Amino acid sequence: MRLLELKRDWRMNKGLYLLIIPVVIYLIIFNYVPMAGIVLGFERFTPKNGVFMSEWVGLKHFVTFFSSVFFIRVLKNTLILSLYSIIFGFPAPILFALLLNELDNEYYKKVIQVVSYMPNFISTVVISGIIIDFVASDGVITDLLVGIGFLREAKNLLSVPEYFRSIMVLTDLWQQVGFGSILFLAALTGIDQELYEAAVIDGANRWKQTMHVTIPGIMPTVVIMLIMRIGGLMNANQEKILLLYNPLIYETSDVIGTFVYRKGLLEADYGYSTAVGLFNSAVNVILLFIANGVSRKYSETSLF
Amino acid sequence: MNLNFVIKTPSRRVFEVINYIILGCFGIICLLPVLHCIWASVSDPTLMAQHSGIILYPLFDDAHPITWYGYKMVFGNNSLLMGYANTIFYCAVGGAFSTIVCTMGGFVLSRKGLILKKYIMILITITMFFNGGMIPTYMVIKGLHMLDTRWVMIIPMAVNVMSLVIIRTAIQGMPDSLEESARLDGAGNFVILFRIVIPLVKATVAVLALQYILMKWNSYFEAMIYLQTRALYPLQVILKEILTESDSSSLTYDPELAKYSDLVEYCTIVVAILPIFCFYPFILKYFTKGMMVGSLKG
Known part of the structure; x- marks a missing residue:
């Protein structure tokens, strides 16, 4: 039938x-x-x-990976970088959208939007080129840090393991905060204006309106984006890392993605690197389902 | 928010002033690094070397005039010009191919009453969350004998789930009556798609094409792993060589030229981002629209 x-x-x-x-x-x-x-x-x-x-060969590649010295290093680096990027990179566009939304001058708002969306359109290669230039021993940012006394002497910041994560997270912020706010701005315009009017009649000031109307209004979008973000937790921005890192700072910059690239494509160890990549995807999928499940239970918003 | 009837309290005014300043500062921070590169690309290298910190205007004086030497070197660089030509080719051919395939697919997904549609949708959705990974994909492309050919820059990234969703949503929003009358006149699916649907959703089709072109214009990773022949390299791979591997380039071996290597880098950055920034104000609207439609249904 x-x-x-x-x-x-x-x-x-x-x-x-x-x-x-x-x-x-x-x-x-x-x-x-x-x-x-x-x-x-x-x-x-x-x-x-x-x-x-x-x-x-069964699970041989996985056993090799889990027992190798690289396992802890790449897993730790991947997780720390991703967590930093969620902690700083996720709320920033939301905050930016909320602030933009409070601007009364439409013209000023447009200018800020056009300017802040711009970095998103620059390619990873050019961004990395600019970063390499700015944090070189005679670079603009190095000069600035020496000037304010944060650094004692000028040196190439990309040769110091401790600075790598900050460089990654801050430059990602610079590039993505503006454009990332579009989704939330769209959600903000979708909020029913009558809710604000009702809140005003009830005597709510702007702060209370934000807390009780605006934030709940964009919450579904925020939750969906957070679930997606958690589902990609193990995907550190490997394309950018590949351009910025060097053996001197592998200790903080080598992530699973870059490790797979080196083992698989540079050393042609196909089986082993596929296993490592598979481990990465598996963790991502599990995290996605957990995040989705938790969200469905507590916030009634879910991806599927 | 149009709530201008609300009387502004003093604390609200303070907040507004601070808000204007914060957002203004952020805007300036977004702009400054790019401006620095633009000014530095015509500044005199000797003055640049003496200067520290970000520059807000081109550096020059009577003894060291504004220099166009960097741009001369950049435009005299055959690799870079070849990269440009290749990228334009990949963007044009790939953009056309991808837009046509996705528009046709999105059209089918927007139809009502297709039984198989549900299964195709599942097939599509799964790919949003699962993939084979870098190495298995590489092996497939190797198996198809696409490695180191122009095809590898056009076909493997052609279909994007988001694009399908965006075009489907746009077509679903069209009135049915036009299509019905065309069908009564005996028009087939092809005619309906190309004569009626596409003209009506051409703004969305433009969104797809632009998104694809920008993605291709900016991507380097696929080219780096799939291409070996220099003559096939797109712009970004050449940029990568100049910008991130400059210390090993032939420029720095000659001490006279070494001082120009920074200058050449700045010029390269400007040449790489200028085409996008020229079109940027005009295309921004389309990207914003694409993001919003994609998010509603994604």
Whole structure:
């Protein structure tokens, strides 16, 4: 019965389905075949036998990874960087949107928006180029830090392990706060104006309006964004790290993504690096489900 | 918020002044590093070396006039020009390909009464949260013999779930009547899509194309792992060589040229971001729209 229905549906709408076939083929080749390719993580890969016929080694790569000296280092770096970026990078666009929303002068607001969205459009390579230049031993930021007495002598800040996380988090803030606020600004405009009028009649001042109307109004958006953010907790911004780090500061800058890149693509250790990448994705998926579950239970907002 | 009938209390006024100042400062912080690079790109290298801190205007005096030497070197650099040409090619061909594929897909997803649609949607949603990872994807592309070809810059990143959602939402918002009358006149799906739907949602189609073009313009990672032939490199990979590996470049071996290496870097940065900033005020509206539509349904 169900099959018959499907057959009729296909016959009637064949012309229509043809239009989505490129998308389906694309997803299968570039998303689902690689998903099947995670079997590499359980194999001793040899080019002769290919991805699906190589010798099965079970969990050997995982055991090697968990017992290697790199495991603690990359896991710690990934988690710390991500946590910093959530703690500082997540509330900042919300705060920025709230402040923008309080501006009465529309023209001033527009100017601030245009200027603050701009860094988002600069490529990671150029941003990294600017960072490298600014924190070099004769760079603008180094000069500034020496000037205010934070640094005793000028040196390349990217050669000091302790500074790497601050550099990453602060420059991410610079680049993303403005553009990241768009979603929250959209949520703010979606709040029913009558709620504010009712609050005013009840004698609420602007602060109380913010606390009791504005914040609850954007809460669903905030929760959804937070769930997504937690689901990507293990994805530190590896593209930027790859451009900024160097062996001198691996101790704080080497994350799972960069480790997979070095092992897999530079040293061609396909099986091992697939296993490490798989571990990363698995933790992400588990975190996503936990965050979603917790949110569904306590805030009645959830992704799925 | 249009609540101008509320009388402003003194504390509200204080807050407003502080708010204007805070946001103004943030705006300036966003702008300053870029301005620094622009001014530095024409400043005299000797004066630059003596100066410390951010510069707010080009540095020059009678003995050291404004220099265009950096730009001469940049535009005399064949790799960079080749990178530009390649990037324009990838953006144009990839943007067109991706926009057409996603628009067709989004059109189907916006139709009512398709039984298979539900399964296709599940197929699409899963890819938002799961992926094979860097190495298995690399192996697939290797298996398709796409490594080190122009195709690898156009096809593997072509379909984006967000794009599909954005175009689907836009088409769903269209009135049905136009389509019905076209169907009565005997128009097929292709005709309806290209003659009726696309002209009506062309602003959203532009959003998709722009998002894709910007993504391609700015991406370096795929190019770095999939391409080996220099002649195929997009702009960002060349920029990476100049900006992040400059100490090993041939420039610094010659002490006379070494002092120009910073200058060349600043010029490179300006040349790389200028095209985007020229169009930026005009395209910003589309990006904002794309973000909002995507967030509603994402």
